[in-house]
Amino acid sequence: MVAQNVIFGIIAAAMALAAIRVVTTSNIVHAALYLVVVLGGVAALYILLAAEFTAVVQVLVYIGAIVVLFLFGIMLTRAPIGPTTNLDNDQRGIALVVSVFLLGLLGAILVDAYGKTKLGEDIAVQRTAEVGTSIFQDYVIPFEIISILLLAALIGAVVIARRD
Amino acid sequence: MYLNQFLFLAAFLFCVGVYGVLARKNGVLVLMSVELILNAVNVNLVAFGAFHNTVVGQVFALFVIAIAAAEVGVGLAIVLLIYRNKHSIDLSEVDIMKG
Amino acid sequence: MLENAWIIPALPVTSFFLILFFGKRLPGKGHELGIAAVGIAFILSCVCVSQWVAKPADYHPPAAHEASATTGEASAAPEGGEEEGIRQPVVHEVTWFETGDTTVKVGTHMDGLAVMLVFTVTLISLLVHIFSTNYMHGDRRYTHFFAALSLFTAGMLIMVTSSTTLLLLVGWEMMGLCSFMLIGHWWEEQKNSDAALKAFFTTRTGDIGLLVGLSILFVAAGNTFEISTINSKALSGDIAHGVVLAAAAALLCAVIGKSAQFPLHTWLPDAMAGPTPVSALIHAATMVVAGVYLVARLYGVFWSGFSIANGTVNPLAAVGGITIIIAALLAFVQSDIKKVLAYSTVSQLGYMVMALGVGAWTAGIFHLFTHAMFKGLLFLGAGSVSHAVHSFDMKKDMGGLKKHMPVTFWTFVIGSLALAGIPPLAGFWSKDEILVGASENGYKFFLIVGLVGAFMTACYMTRCVYLTFFGEYRGHGHPHESPIAITAPLVVLGVMAVVAGWVNFPAHAAEWFGKWTENEVFAVAGVQSHKFAPGLAFAGFLMGVGGIAAGWAYYARNWGPHRLTERSKPALRGYVFLENKYYLDYIETDLVVGSIKGPIARGAYWINQQILDAVVNGAATVSRAVARFTYDYIDQKGVDGIVNGAGVGAEEGGSVLRVLQTGRVQQYAAFLFGGVVLLGGALILFA
Numbered sequence: 001m002v003a004q005n006v007i008f009g010i011i012a013a014a015m016a017l018a019a020i021r022v023v024t025t026s027n028i029v030h031a032a033l034y035l036v037v038v039l040g041g042v043a044a045l046y047i048l049l050a051a052e053f054t055a056v057v058q059v060l061v062y063i064g065a066i067v068v069l070f071l072f073g074i075m076l077t078r079a080p081i082g083p084t085t086n087l088d089n090d091q092r093g094i095a096l097v098v099s100v101f102l103l104g105l106l107g108a109i110l111v112d113a114y115g116k117t118k119l120g121e122d123i124a125v126q127r128t129a130e131v132g133t134s135i136f137q138d139y140v141i142p143f144e145i146i147s148i149l150l151l152a153a154l155i156g157a158v159v160i161a162r163r164d
Numbered sequence: 165m166y167l168n169q170f171l172f173l174a175a176f177l178f179c180v181g182v183y184g185v186l187a188r189k190n191g192v193l194v195l196m197s198v199e200l201i202l203n204a205v206n207v208n209l210v211a212f213g214a215f216h217n218t219v220v221g222q223v224f225a226l227f228v229i230a231i232a233a234a235e236v237g238v239g240l241a242i243v244l245l246i247y248r249n250k251h252s253i254d255l256s257e258v259d260i261m262k263g
Numbered sequence: 264m265l266e267n268a269w270i271i272p273a274l275p276v277t278s279f280f281l282i283l284f285f286g287k288r289l290p291g292k293g294h295e296l297g298i299a300a301v302g303i304a305f306i307l308s309c310v311c312v313s314q315w316v317a318k319p320a321d322y323h324p325p326a327a328h329e330a331s332a333t334t335g336e337a338s339a340a341p342e343g344g345e346e347e348g349i350r351q352p353v354v355h356e357v358t359w360f361e362t363g364d365t366t367v368k369v370g371t372h373m374d375g376l377a378v379m380l381v382f383t384v385t386l387i388s389l390l391v392h393i394f395s396t397n398y399m400h401g402d403r404r405y406t407h408f409f410a411a412l413s414l415f416t417a418g419m420l421i422m423v424t425s426s427t428t429l430l431l432l433v434g435w436e437m438m439g440l441c442s443f444m445l446i447g448h449w450w451e452e453q454k455n456s457d458a459a460l461k462a463f464f465t466t467r468t469g470d471i472g473l474l475v476g477l478s479i480l481f482v483a484a485g486n487t488f489e490i491s492t493i494n495s496k497a498l499s500g501d502i503a504h505g506v507v508l509a510a511a512a513a514l515l516c517a518v519i520g521k522s523a524q525f526p527l528h529t530w531l532p533d534a535m536a537g538p539t540p541v542s543a544l545i546h547a548a549t550m551v552v553a554g555v556y557l558v559a560r561l562y563g564v565f566w567s568g569f570s571i572a573n574g575t576v577n578p579l580a581a582v583g584g585i586t587i588i589i590a591a592l593l594a595f596v597q598s599d600i601k602k603v604l605a606y607s608t609v610s611q612l613g614y615m616v617m618a619l620g621v622g623a624w625t626a627g628i629f630h631l632f633t634h635a636m637f638k639g640l641l642f643l644g645a646g647s648v649s650h651a652v653h654s655f656d657m658k659k660d661m662g663g664l665k666k667h668m669p670v671t672f673w674t675f676v677i678g679s680l681a682l683a684g685i686p687p688l689a690g691f692w693s694k695d696e697i698l699v700g701a702s703e704n705g706y707k708f709f710l711i712v713g714l715v716g717a718f719m720t721a722c723y724m725t726r727c728v729y730l731t732f733f734g735e736y737r738g739h740g741h742p743h744e745s746p747i748a749i750t751a752p753l754v755v756l757g758v759m760a761v762v763a764g765w766v767n768f769p770a771h772a773a774e775w776f777g778k779w780t781e782n783e784v785f786a787v788a789g790v791q792s793h794k795f796a797p798g799l800a801f802a803g804f805l806m807g808v809g810g811i812a813a814g815w816a817y818y819a820r821n822w823g824p825h826r827l828t829e830r831s832k833p834a835l836r837g838y839v840f841l842e843n844k845y846y847l848d849y850i851e852t853d854l855v856v857g858s859i860k861g862p863i864a865r866g867a868y869w870i871n872q873q874i875l876d877a878v879v880n881g882a883a884t885v886s887r888a889v890a891r892f893t894y895d896y897i898d899q900k901g902v903d904g905i906v907n908g909a910g911v912g913a914e915e916g917g918s919v920l921r922v923l924q925t926g927r928v929q930q931y932a933a934f935l936f937g938g939v940v941l942l943g944g945a946l947i948l949f950a
Contacts, residue, residue, distance in 0.1 A: 023180055031196060045207055053222065057229060073192045077253050094933050103176065131226075161241040185929065187929075
C-alpha cells in the first residue's frame with residue numbers, strides 16, 4: 001500500500017542518515033543520540049512489520065537501558081564533551097572500502113535472491129500470546145540459556161569493573 | 165512492500181556498523197557500531213518472520229536483543245577497565261599484542 | 264706303496280724342517296736326519312719298483328685317432344692275450360680346493376716313468392748325502408747344506424710323482440730355489456753368488472714359458488690340471504692344433520732353461536762354483552733332467568704339437584741336436600775338470616732332448632737313467648780328486664793321480680767309458696737306442712749329429728782322463744786316496760754304470776725297461792719302439808773307440824797338429840771363439856741385460872716421469888682446481904647462498920609481515936571483513 005511505503009521511506013531515510021552520523025560525528029554524545037534515532041526507527045519498522053511486542057521490547061531495552069548504559073560509559077571514561085579533533089583512527093580509508101564492497105556484495109546477493117519477492121498485502125498480526133507461547137514451549141531451552149547468559153554477564157561485568 | 169527494501173535497509177545498517185567498528189578510535193563508539201550491526205540483524209529476522217507468517221522471527225529477535233544487552237554490559241565493563249589502566253580509551257593505543 | 268707314494272716326498276720335506284730346527288744340536292749336525300730320510304725313501308722306492316714290475320700289463324687305454332699297428336689296439340675287451348697292454352698307472356688324489364666348477368686336485372700318478380725317476384733320485388741323493396758327510400766336513404754351514412739337500416730331494420720327488428701340472432710346478436720351483444741356495448752355498452765369495460744368481464735368472468727366463476704353457480694347457484684341456492687328461496685331450500685332437508703347438512713351444516722354453524739347452528745353457532758351467540756333491544746331485548743327475556722329464560711326462564702335447572710322427576725337423580730335435588755339438592766343442596777347451604763334466608752334461612742332455620724330439624721316447628728316458636748313474640759317478644770322482652789335491656784345475660794341479668788314488672781312478676774310467684758308449688757298459692745301450700730311433704723314425708740328419716757327438720764325447724773324456732790321472736803329478740800337495748765315505752758311493756755308482764744298461768737288453772723277452780715304462784701316451788699315440796740294429800750299434804761303438812783313440816793320440820802321444828793356434832790365424836780365432844763360449848755370455852750380460860739396464864731403463868724412466876707422471880700430476884692439478892672452484896663458487900656462494908638466503912628470506916619476510924601484526928584489534932577486524940568480502944565475491948562469481 002502506498003501509505004506503508006511512504007512511511008517506510010521516511011523511516012528508512014531517517015535511519016540511514018542517523019546511522020551515518022553515528023559513525024562520522026566528532027561528538028560522542030551526539031553519536032549516542034543519533035543511535036537513539038536509529039533504534040527508534042528500528043522500532044517503528046517493527047510496528048510496520050506487525051511485530052508489536054518486539055517493537056516495545058526494542059524501545060524498552062535498547063533505548064531505555066542500553067543507550068543509558070552507553071551514556072554512563074561515556075561519563076565514566078571521561079570522554080570529552082563537545083567536538084573533539086578526531087574520533088577516527090588511521091584506517092578510515094580501508095574501512096570505507098571494505099564496507100562499501102560489503103554493501104555491494106550483499107546488495108548483489110539480495111537482488112539475485114529476492115528481487116521480486118513481495119510481502120503479503122495484510123501482514124497477519126502476531127499476537128503477543130503467540131510469541132510467549134512459542135518462547136515457552138518451542139524455544140524454552142534457548143530461553144533458559146539466555147537467562148543464564150544474562151546472569152553470567154551480570155556477574156562478569158561486576159567482577160571485571162570492580163575496584164579492588 | 166517488497167521484502168527487499170527491509171533487507172536492503174538492514175544491509176545498509178550493517179555496513180555502516182562495520183565501518184564504524186573499523187574506523188572509530190573510541191571504544192564506546194565501537195560498541196555503538198556493534199549495536200548498529202545487531203539491529204540490522206534484528207530487522208532482517210523480523211522481516212523474514214513477517215514474510216513467512218511465522219512468529220519465529222520475533223522470538224529470535226528477542227533473543228538477540230537480550231544477548232546484545234548482556235554484551236554491552238560486559239563490553240563497557242572492559243572499556244572501563246582499559247580506561248582505568250591507561251587513562252584513555254583510544255583503541256589504537258592498545259597494541260600490546262604487536263608482533 | 265704305489266697307492267701311498269706321497270710318503271716318499273713327504274719324508275725329505277719332514278727332514279728339511281727337522282734339520283733346520285734340530286740339526287745343530289745333533290752329534291752329526293743334522294746329516295743323520297738327512298741320510299735317514301733319504302735312505303727310507305730309497306727303500307720305499309725299491310718297494311715301488313718291485314710292486315710296479317709285478318703288476319700285470321693288461322690295461323688297454325681307450326685309443327685315439329692316431330692308433331698305429333705296433334702297439335695297443337682300440338679295444339675295451341682284451342683280445343685273447345695276443346697283444347699285450349700296458350701297466351695301468353696308479354693314481355691317488357685328494358681334492359685341494361674347489362672354485363666355481365673347477366676342482367683342483369693334488370696327488371700322485373705312479374707309472375713306470377715316475378717309479379724309475381723316484382728310484383734314481385733317491386739313490387743318487389742317498390749316495391750324495393753319504394759323500395757329503397766327508398766332503399763337507401767342517402763346512403761353515405754344514406747343517407743348512409743338508410737341509411737344502413733334503414728340500415731339493417723333496418722338490419724333485421714331488422715333481423716326478425705329481426699327477427697335476429700344478430704340483431709339478433710346485434716341485435719345479437722348489438728345485439729352482441734349492442739350486443740357487445746350494446750353488447751359492449759359499450756366497451761370501453762374489454763369484455759364487457754371481458753364479459747362483461745367473462743360474463736362477465736363466466732358468467727363470469725359461470720358467471716364463473712354463474707358466475704360459477701350463478696356463479694354455481689348463482684352459483685348453485677344459486679347466487683341469489690333470490696330466491693324464493691333458494695328454495689324452497692333446498692326442499685325441501680335442502684341442503686345436505695351434506693351441507697345442509703354442510703350449511708345446513712355451514714348454515720348450517722351460518726345457519731350454521732348466522735342462523740347459525742352447526741358448527740358455529750358460530748357467531750350468533758357472534754353477535760348478537757350488538760344492539761338488541751339489542753338482543753331482545743337481546746338475547748331473549736330477550734337476551737338469553727336470554726339463555727332459557717334463558717333455559716325457561707331457562709327451563702327448565709335444566707329440567701332437569710338434570708333429571713328431573711326421574719325421575720332419577721339429578724344434579725339440581733341433582735344439583737337442585745343436586746343444587750336443589756346441590757343448591761338446593766347448594768341453595775341449597776347459598781346464599777345470601768340473602767344467603768339462605758340466606759341458607758334457609749339457610751335451611748329454613741334448614741327446615735326451617733330441618731323442619724325445621725324434622720320437623724315441625723310451626731311448627730318451629733310458630738315457631736319462633743311465634746318464635744319472637755315470638755322470639753322478641764322474642762328478643763324485645772329480646770331487647774325490649779335488650778333495651785330495653784341493654783344486655779343480657787339471658792342467659796345473661793334477662796328473663799322474665792313477666798311482667795315488669786307484670779306486671777313484673778305476674771308477675772314473677768306468678764312468679768315462681760308459682759315457683763314451685763302450686759296450687757292455689750302460690751308455691752304449693742307451694745311446695744306441697737313440698741312434699736307432701733317429702734313423703728308424705726318419706730323422707737321418709739327427710742320426711749323423713748323434714754319431715758325431717759320440718765321437719766328440721769319447722775324445723774330450725779321454726783328454727780329461729789323461730790330464731787328470733796320467734803323466735806326472737804337476738801339483739804341490741800330497742794326494743792320497745779318499746776315505747770310505749767318499750769312495751763307497753763311487754763304487755756303488757760304478758757298479759750301476761755297468762749294469763744299468765742291461766735293464767733294457769735288446770732281446771724281446773728281456774726289454775724290461777721299455778715294457779716297464781710304456782704308458783698311455785705310447786699306446787694311444789703309437790710311439791714306436793724299435794729293435795736293436797746291430798749295424799748302427801757297431802757304428803756307435805766305432806765312434807766311441809775312434810774318439811778314444813783320437814784323443815789318446817792327440818793328447819797322450821802328442822801326435823797331430825799341435826800348436827795349430829800359434830801358426831794359423833783362423834784356428835786362433837776359432838779357439839778364442841770357443842774360449843769365450845761363443846760370446847753368449849757377452850751377448851746375454853752386456854747386450855741384452857746391459858741395454859735393458861741402460862738405455863731402455865732410462866727411456867722407461869723418462870716416459871714414467873714425464874708422461875705418466877704428467878698425466879697423474881695433471882689429473883691432480885685439475886682436481887685441485889675443480890675442488891677450489893667447487894668450494895669457492897658452488898659451495899660457499901651457491902649452496903651456502905641458498906641456505907643463507909633461505910634464512911635471510913625468512914627473516915626479511917618475517918620483518919615485512921610483522922607490519923601486519925600491529926596489535927590493534929580494529930586492524931585485524933578490517934582484515935577479517937575484507938577477507939569475507941573477497942571470499943564472498945569469489946563464491947558468487949565462481950559458484
